[in-house]
Every structure is written in structure tokens, then in C-alpha cells.
Amino acid sequence: MNDDRPLILVVEDEPQIRRFVRAALEDEGRVVEAGSAAEALEAFTGPGPALAIIDLGLPDRDGVELIRELRTWTMLPLLVLSARSAEAEKVAALDAGADDYLTKPFGVQEMRARVRALLRRKKVGAGETVIEFGNIRIDRAHRTVTRDGAAIHLTPIEYRLLGVLLTNAGRVLTHRQLLKEVWGPGYAERGHYLRIYIGHLRQKLEADPARPRHLLTETGVGYRFHLQDSIS
């Protein structure tokens, strides 16, 4: 047993789900289980977990509220478990500070991939000046974007949007978060701006804009930027 492995907190009231999540994450770190929000908060008394997986339907408290409370004092990555056709719930959890979500039912490999991505995100700083994905190279120091070496022109808003997405690569950003970040607080309700500019970025950066590999849509929720090729 290597005690240096990261601590992963699983907050879920259904024991059978905790069981397979624990089994699936054995390779990624040590798993601590919590059946309620109260137990989850207790888990922070010792050495703090490196990541928490939180089911939004907790018996004692609203999962979104728990996330909001955790975010007042910790920046640990939070992965949310939620139902399909509960987009509003997911958006609320992400707006409250969650980093990513998984829709039930989910496969073990998908969950492992998300957990790994979030743990890695923690390690990699956002300070890199040159970022490469696919055939695109972005030099943030010189504010240049090239595709196979050829310069691509981005408008200031496109560049700002890309910057926010890159800084948060691997996380899901809600429409509201992106609008506020790129356009300002007054634009929180103008979802069509965001969608059209995302479309522009895809036209310029994706090999096949209808089947993006990096600038991914989380339907009804927001967007996620994938540095690695997502079709793997």
C-alpha cells in the first residue's frame, strides 16, 4: 500500500454505487466513503482528500448546497453524479463550483478517465505559455494561433473565449460562467452570443466543426475543452 496515493472522497447514499466506485478507483487512489453530507464534511477533518465525487441526491442535504459550502474554503476538484434530464441540477452544481459531472448510469472507464483528468489538472499549472492540441499551436505570450504552422486570425472575443476555455481545460464551464467571463456580467442571458462564437472557434480550430474533438458541447449545460483528442 502506497500511502502517497491521493485520497478520493465518494459522497453517495447508495452503498452499492459506493462499492463499485471504490472498486473502480482502487488504481487511482485511496477511497473514503461518505453516505451523507454530514459524513462528507467529517472526512475533511484529517488529511484532506485530493478529489471528491458527490451525488447530488443526498439524504440529509442538497448536494448543490454542499458544493457551495465546500467551495468557501477548498479548491479541490469536485466531480458530480447526476441524472439525465436533470440539466438544471447539473448547471446549478457547476455554477456552485463543481468541476465536472457524470450522468447516471455511467461506465467505470469513463469515470476513471474523468477522475484522472481532474487529478492531473490539479498537478499541471495554468502557467504554460505554449499550448498545443491537434494541429493547433497557441502561443499565449505572443498571442498567436497557428494551424499546421499557418497563422489563424482570431477576433479579440474569440481569443478571450479560447483563453478561458484553455485555462479551464478538462472542466465543464456553464454557459453563464463563460458569458460572464468573456462578455461580462450583463451578458449572462445572451446564450446565442456564446453559441455563435463557439461555432466560429470550431470553424477555425477543429478539423471537422460538426464533429469537434477538442471544443466539446455538453448539451444543455455548457462546454468543455479537451486538450487530448477526445475520440480515443
Place this chain on the structure above:
Amino acid sequence: MSEAKPSRGIGDYFRAVLACVATTLLTLPLHGVVDAANIVMIFLLVVALVAVWLGSGPAILAAFGGVALFDFFFVEPRFSLAVADAQYLITFAVMLVVALVIGQLAARLREKALLASRREDEMRALYGMAKLLSGAVAAEQVAEIVRDFLGSRLEIEAVLYLPDRDDALVAIPARRGGDQHQNHVRAVYEQGQSMYLAAEESGYAPALALPLVSSVRTRGVLLIYSDHADRFCAAERRPLLDAVASLAAIAVERLHYGEVVQEVTLGMESERLRTALLSAVSHDLRTPLTVLVGLADALTLARPSLPPPALESAVAIRDQALRLSGLVHNLLDMARLHTGKIVLNREWQPLEEVVGSSLKAMAGALAGREVRVELAPDLPPLEFDAVLLERVFCNLLENAAKYAPQGEILITAQVAGEVVEVAVVDAGPGLPADGEESVFDLFERGRHSGAGGGLGLAICRAIVEVHGGRIRAERRAEGGTRMIFTLPLGTPPVLEEEAGE
């Protein structure tokens, strides 16, 4: 009371005469003791009292009687109507005029007092009726209270006509032996004007139809009738009758709003129940399905690896559980769409985005399949609910993958007049002849006897239709099926030009 006047009248006149005679008898001993002028005063007082107690007619009689008796008993020559001193003629004239004037004034005062007390009585009775009406919980009760009031106070019959759901007027209580008033009542209801129906016109007892006018509209008609038309035709009756009609109108309106509130509450309650049931069902099914998928998936990844037959079973369990989960979602989607109360989260967005997210979501089902996307380059943004439209694409793609096991799948979209036409085309065996429409019907299965395909297409149709579009299926001449749906173009919002370009 006016109708009691004739019967009491003769008695009153007799009493007036009696008062004059009694006055004479009582004042006779005073003859010679007091001055005749004071005797006159006593007679005038009696006339005034008669006027107050008995009214104007007896007062006139008392005035004349008083003058005659004074002349007979107190003026020389006594016990004769002859007058010795001509001066007394002036006394008589003045006495008569004063007696008449006092009598008339006093009588008018009395009538006013009587009228006031009658009004007060009416007001009290109306107030009592209003109180009863405020407690009424059914139209029948309103009708009964109004009938009791008019029956006991005016001895007239009344029927309330109230509109039913189809706006047809229904008599409460129901009238036996046909209703001759129906047409007139209808006219009153529609015009909101009262109408007098003479006996010969209605072929029935004379009647008065009063509209029940509330603040918003005419709520019904109050029909009153009696063989004695004077009981409700007199002008002085109208204020009372109008008051009764307006009180009834208020009561009927209150009942109407009560019903509306109850219907809304019931609707909300059943809606709340339905939503609670849906979310309970979806939660209760989701949890075991998540466990099943997760445990089976964990088994397939277990180390050391399971022996091949067990591994195959684990994979099959996982796949079937995922399929079951998909079916449950489809059922819940259908239930939500069928309640008709789904809230669309419509936003202007490029179609390309939802095509991309659908292809990603269906990557498993489409594994190894060639999918070509041909969206017209000039396609404008459309206003739709991305989550729901993704369901449409996923269901159409799943269908294509399932029923056309080989060949390319093609997604196209282009502007066609006022709409955008989107098609998902496969190269499968195609629809059965005449199956083009029925394929979207609920629980209609697709071309093969595979399960559940029909539910997916029924969901597609429901979603496309709530977006104001149409969906249809076509057989391709070269084989395969073309599923086509439309979305209205609309006018996309204008984007502000980006500054600093």
C-alpha cells in the same frame, strides 16, 4: 302599506269622526268657562293628531267635522248650524284652512316616516338575504334564497337562469311542463337589459326578466312572475327587485370564481402529483440501473480477467442494463412530453452543434459506421431546445444504426422556404409500404420486430411538433429510409458587432 289602505280606510274615517265627537263631549263643559278661540285650538290639535295617526283623508274629514261640531255646539245660536255673529264665519274659514294645512303636513310627515321604516325594513331584509347568499355554496342555494325572499316579501315566484358550460341557460329550479319564457330569457341574457313579459306575450303568467349583471359580464337571468302583475310592476318595487338581482349576480359570480379556483387547484394538484410520480419513478429506476451498469462494467475490467464466457456475460449484462436505462429514459421523456407541460428551453444556436453532440453521444451505437454530415453552409442559427433536439437526433441515429446494419448514414440540412429541412438517411431495407406515417405512432414498431424503436420515433415526433415543425418518413427509391423533420426559420437575434476589430 299601500295595498292595505282600502280595508283600513273606512275604520280610519270612523275613528276620525269618533275623535271629533269625543273632543266635543270633553270640551262641552268648558263652554262659557274658556274663550271660544281656545276651543278652536283644541279642535285644531285633534285634527293634527288625526293626521299623524290616521293619514290625510281622515284629517280632512276631521277638519270639516271639527268646524261643523264647533259651530253646532259652541257658536250662538247653540245646537244649530245657523250663525248669529257674522264674525264667526271668518273663524270658521280660518279654522278650516289651518286644520286642512296642518292635517296635510302632518299626514305627509307620517307617510315619509312610514316609507322610511318600510325602506329600513327592506334594507334589513336585503341585508339578511345578502348574508344568506354569502354562505351559499351552490347555485341551487342561491336560487332558493332568492325565491324565499321574493316569495315571503312580495308573494311572487322566481326562477334563476344560469349558463352551463356550453353557455346554455338552465332554469333553477327546473320548470315543469315546458318553459315558455326560455327565448325571452335568452334575449335578456344576451342583451343585459331587463324585459317585461305580458301574459299574452309569453302565454304564461306575466313576468319580469332581470339580467344578473356582475362587474365583468351578465351571469344569468332572474325571472319573476305572478298572476298579480302589480306586485312587481309598480315603479316603487324596481329598486328592491334590482337590488335582489344584483345581490344574486354577486353570489353567482362568487360561485363562478370559486369553481375556477377549485379547477385550477385541482389541475395544479394533479400536475404536482404527476411530476412527483415521474421523478420518484425515475429516481427509483435510475439507482438500481446505475448499480447494475457499474457492477457489470467493473466485472469486465476486473483483474485478473474473467474467463472468456463469464466476461462475455458481464459485457452482455452491462449492455442490456444500458439499453434498459435508455428505454426507461424514453418512457419518462414520453410521459413528460405527453403531459403537454414540458418547458422548452429554446435558444438561438447553430444546428451544427447539436449534430456534433448527438454524434458524440451515439458514438457507441454508431461504432464502425460511416456517418456523413452535409449541412448547408448558409444555415442560419435556429431557435430550439438543444437537449430535446439532441434526443431527436439520437433516436433517429439509433434507429438508422439498428434497422440499417450496413451502409452509410447521412445527415443533411438545408433551408427550404420558411423552414429548415433536416434529414437522417440510411441505406437499410426501408420502411414497409404504407408505413410512412404509422412509424411515428406510439408503440408502433419499426421495420423489424426489434423492440422499442417506435417509442423513440414517437418521442421524435412529439419534440419536433412542440418546436412547430413536422416529421415524416420516406422510402428512398435506391433503398433505405429518409427521416425528415423541419424546424421553422424565424428571425435570429442580431449580434452586436465586435468592437476593436
